[in-house]
Amino acid sequence: MAEVKLFGSWGSPFSRRIEVALKLKGVEYEFIEEDIYNKKSPLLLKYNPVHKKVPVLLHNGKPICESLVILEYIDETWEGPSILPKDPYERAMARFWVKFLDEKCFPAMWQACWSIGEEQEKAKEEATEFLKILEGTLSGKKFFGGDSIGMVDIVANFIAYWFMILQELAGFELLTKEKFPKLNEWMNEYLNCSIIKENLPLKDKLTAVFQARFQAVAAAAAAAAAK
Amino acid sequence: MAEVKLFGNWGSPFSCRIEIALKLKGVEYEFIEEDVYNDNKSPLLLKYNPVHKKIPVLLHNGKPICESVVILEYIDETWEGPSILPKDPYERAMARFWTKFLEEKCFPPMKQASWSTGEEQEKAKEEATELLKILEGTLSGKKFFGGDSIGMVDIVANFIAHWFIILQEITGLELLTHEKFPKLGQWLDDYLSCSIIKETLPPKDKLTASFQARIQAATTSK
Numbered sequence: 001m002a003e004v005k006l007f008g009s010w011g012s013p014f015s016r017r018i019e020v021a022l023k024l025k026g027v028e029y030e031f032i033e034e035d036i037y038n039k040k041s042p043l044l045l046k047y048n049p050v051h052k053k054v055p056v057l058l059h060n061g062k063p064i065c066e067s068l069v070i071l072e073y074i075d076e077t078w079e080g081p082s083i084l085p086k087d088p089y090e091r092a093m094a095r096f097w098v099k100f101l102d103e104k105c106f107p108a109m110w111q112a113c114w115s116i117g118e119e120q121e122k123a124k125e126e127a128t129e130f131l132k133i134l135e136g137t138l139s140g141k142k143f144f145g146g147d148s149i150g151m152v153d154i155v156a157n158f159i160a161y162w163f164m165i166l167q168e169l170a171g172f173e174l175l176t177k178e179k180f181p182k183l184n185e186w187m188n189e190y191l192n193c194s195i196i197k198e199n200l201p202l203k204d205k206l207t208a209v210f211q212a213r214f215q216a217v218a219a220a221a222a223a224a225a226a227k
Numbered sequence: 228m229a230e231v232k233l234f235g236n237w238g239s240p241f242s243c244r245i246e247i248a249l250k251l252k253g254v255e256y257e258f259i260e261e262d263v264y265n266d267n268k269s270p271l272l273l274k275y276n277p278v279h280k281k282i283p284v285l286l287h288n289g290k291p292i293c294e295s296v297v298i299l300e301y302i303d304e305t306w307e308g309p310s311i312l313p314k315d316p317y318e319r320a321m322a323r324f325w326t327k328f329l330e331e332k333c334f335p336p337m338k339q340a341s342w343s344t345g346e347e348q349e350k351a352k353e354e355a356t357e358l359l360k361i362l363e364g365t366l367s368g369k370k371f372f373g374g375d376s377i378g379m380v381d382i383v384a385n386f387i388a389h390w391f392i393i394l395q396e397i398t399g400l401e402l403l404t405h406e407k408f409p410k411l412g413q414w415l416d417d418y419l420s421c422s423i424i425k426e427t428l429p430p431k432d433k434l435t436a437s438f439q440a441r442i443q444a445a446t447t448s449k
Contacts, residue, residue, distance in 0.1 A: 050328065050361060062317055064317070064324070066323075066324055066327055068327075069323045069324050069327065072319070073317070073320040088304040088305050089287075089290055089301070091301070091304065092298070092301040095296075096294055096297050133278060
């Protein structure tokens with residue numbers, strides 16, 4: 001009997017991507033909450049010895065790690081709405097943009113939120129350039145995936161939700177309706193999809209975690225400056 | 228009529244990967260040499276890869292595909308012939324996992340170990356060694372990462388088999404040896420024996436000369 005388990009974390013965008021994909025395909029799964037910031041379980045370390053991270057999908061006892069790899073596996077294994085397009089060229093475009101998001105956008109956007117001073121200014125400039133590129137790809141499309149959400153939209157969850165919360169907390173305005181009208185429109189449509197809405201971590205819970213981390217970062221910076 | 232062009236560079240492992248894949252599938256293509264190291268990229272390259280401005284770029288029927296791993300998947304899905312990725316979804320996931328591991332984890336410290344000095348180099352060497360141990364483990368009972376014949380992971384690992392080994396010789400590093408990594412050593416021998424690999428890798432002396440020139444330029448600029 002097919003058995004699907006997902007090792008994840010309530011606050012992780014990477015973990016949430018997998019939940020969206022499984023729900024899109026109508027796959028029943030057992031979710032195993034991992035306390036990634038404090039203590040990873042022996043099972044997680046057994047199933048992901050290389051990276052020791054969530055998410056890990058366990059299908060019939062076999063583990064698959066790395067969220068993008070898992071998304072492709074889910075699309076190839078279960079029937080239902082396609083996560084990747086059917087056409088090879090469109091698939092290549094989806095994979096290109098997914099790589100761009102994970103390797104370029106997120107590091108810059110994450111850095112823009114958590115760094116300070118000159119490092120932060122540089123990250124903000126870089127993130128802005130990347131967002132402009134993304135804005136351009138949305139021309140004439142409701143979602144990155146076309147009329148319905150696809151791989152790129154699923155992977156861009158960080159932008160629509162986590163980053164918007166962080167932006168507000170950090171007190172800057174990188175991604176605004178004025179600067180990025182198409183991305184803003186995309187975010188509204190995206191967060192309106194029931195499958196997305198139902199699978200996001202609670203905003204106040206996430207906000208509380210981020211605030212605690214901001215305070216810790218500020219305290220560490222102050223302690224370092226005092227030396 | 229199907230028309231395939233590849234914007235690449237003779238010395239680039241990324242570009243080489245695409246040539247290996249196209250040859251595996253028996254696809255005829257026009258190779259367009261880009262002068263990437265002298266920052267002399269052609270207007271066409273910048274037009275077809277405006278986001279990254281890098282090679283390789285595959286042009287198929289006028290449509291560009293960028294990023295070597297994306298291109299490899301495209302080639303596998305578009306043309307008949309020996310499979311680059313396995314057929315089974317779980318094996319495909321494993322191949323994608325190890326490809327990512329090579330690209331994101333292995334290559335940066337291996338390059339760093341080759342080009343840096345002092346403490347930075349020592350740190351990179353340690354990191355690279357740990358990662359090579361993991362790779363060594365995955366080869367258990369297999370001739371190639373792809374099994375009995377080369378696949379995606381082997382193609383992407385071209386950097387290790389050729390570029391890194393040459394850099395090792397030049398710099399006197401002895402990170403990857405047959406003694407320390409017997410399975411990887413055997414894989415190197417088998418891999419470099421494949422005719423398609425042999426025919427497609429850039430000539431060793433040309434690459435050596437190019438690396439030596441870069442090392443000299445780096446030393447004299449200090």
